[in-house]
Amino acid sequence: MSSLNYAALLDYLSDVDSGRMRTLLDQADQVRRQTIGNEVYLRGLIEYSNHCCRDCFYCGLRRGNRELTRYQMNQEEIVEYARQAYQAGFHSLALQSGEMVDKKGVDNLVEIIGRIKSITGNDGTPGLGITLSVGELSYADYERLFAAGAHRYLLRIETSNPELFARLHPADQSLQRRIECLEALKAIGYQVGTGVMVGLPGQTVEDLVGDLRFFLEQDIDMLGLGPFISHPQTPLYHQAANPEIDPLRHTLIVMALARILMPDINMVASTALQSLHTNGLTWGLKAGANIVMPVITPAEYRENYSIYSGKQYKSWQQIQSEVETAGYQVGLWKWGDSLHWYKRRITRPILEADQYHREDKL
Ligand code: 5AD
Secondary structure, three states: OOOOOHHHHHHHHHOOOHHHHHHHHHHHHHHHHHHOOOEEEEOEEEEEEOOOOOOOOOOOOOOOOOOOOOOEOOHHHHHHHHHHHHHHOOOEEEEEEOOOOOOHHHHHHHHHHHHHHHHHOOOOOOOOEEEEEOOOOOHHHHHHHHHHOOOEEEOOOEOOOHHHHHHHOOOOOOHHHHHHHHHHHHHHOOEEEEOEEEOOOOOOHHHHHHHHHHHHHHOOOEEEEEEOOOOOOOHHHHOOOOOOOOHHHHHHHHHHHHHHHOOOOEEEEOHHHHHHOOOHHHHHHHOOOOEEOOEOOOHHHHOOOOOOOOOOOOOHHHHHHHHHHOOOEEOOOOOOOOHHHHHHOOOOOOOHHHHHHHOOOO
16 A cells, blocks of 8 residues: 555554544455455463563563562473463464573473474474564574474564663663564564554654554564553553553554555454453454464463553453454464465475465465
8 A cells, every 4th residue: 555655654643533543444454354364363372481681661570570479380381281272272372471581591492392392293283383472582592492393483672763762671672682683583484573562651653653664664474562551560650651642542553554554464463452442352353453362371370470450361262252253253273374474485495384384375
């Protein structure tokens, strides 16, 4: 959609009239149905550790939050949950944690991935697809995790504005480093996802346009964006957000614009969006999302994976029913990889597992 130049994007984000928003969401839905169809893929999300070496000013898992009870699931538990998820019908799993405190974290994760692959890939199928979201690591570590069997990676940039990024993080973190990580992940062969928060203190509508441009320039395969939801045990708690940005509406508008600009990517209806409003999932789907990540972290740990306040959990059944009521279909027995990624690497050798699934997409 070439008419979506900078001025048009800014205009959509500056005037969030309901009728206009509905038309935009309809357009996004049309693009989605034409390009990737009406299927929605589920990724069972296991938040396996809330330890974190970072101190991001917006996140409840930050190192400086001494009120949080920290946990780390052991290998047996994680592998057992993965096995149960596979048996229940999940074909992809997302493993998420705070950023690793020491090098042993990567060794541990490599072993976990290997074990999950070995118990779920021995029935003539490629087993569980594995997405990782464990933050900034070295090139060598990303390579090891890829070799172990992970094939998608999510690393949000939080904002494409380097000055805003600097105001949201301690001095030892930078947007540049995140970008280097995304480039490394892409070079290694991962399907690469990124994203931002919408409604951050100090964020402007221009920043959101910048975010969309960033996603396009980076040629991303997957997108996860959600509203910023303030957490009381973080420094940002008392900072006022920009009244021009409505976290819910603007998240949906950015999602719809993203779907129109990048028709073949995978885009998630985030848990934060679902937590902000009871209809968040339905609206997220209508704005172009084709991925949902039901939280399957054991109940005893869930409340301690408190990135933000008021996180809502929906069961697989509830999600399936909402997906169908909204007019979409849960895609079963498929990894549901990003069509964009297939196209991006079409000239590269195709692995056996891809061959198995690519028939759906090409
Ligand atoms: N509100 C919404 N999302 C948040 N995240 C972290 N803190 C918050 C918050 N307060 C998101 C960030 C991070 C991801 C794991 O969670 O985008 O990358």
